[in-house]
Amino acid sequence: MHFSSTGSSWINQVERRFGFLTDQLIRRRVHKSVQSLEKDIRDWIAQWNDTPRPFVWKKTAEEILESLARYCR
Incomplete structure (x- = not known):
């Protein structure tokens, strides 16, 4: 069992x-002003x-857990 806080999946989204x-x-554009950035x-x-x-x-959850286990080793 894994505890996730109520808003964690929403925050991830x-x-x-x-x-x-x-x-x-x-990262793909150059903005010369704050207004230009805001418009884009x-x-x-x-x-x-x-x-x-x-x-x-x-x-899948299993793939994530396997990756985490490899990292911890």
Whole structure:
């Protein structure tokens, strides 16, 4: 049995969303002003919301636990 706090999976989803934003927008462009950055972020969010996709985990719980066990050894 593993204890997860009530909001942990929600927080993970938020962190992943910021990761997508960083990878797909912020690192790929040059913003010469805060207003330019803000506009691009708002446009990215609008586009993301227009074509929603569920987040799919790539690994099973067993694969994650095996990876953690290898790391601990």
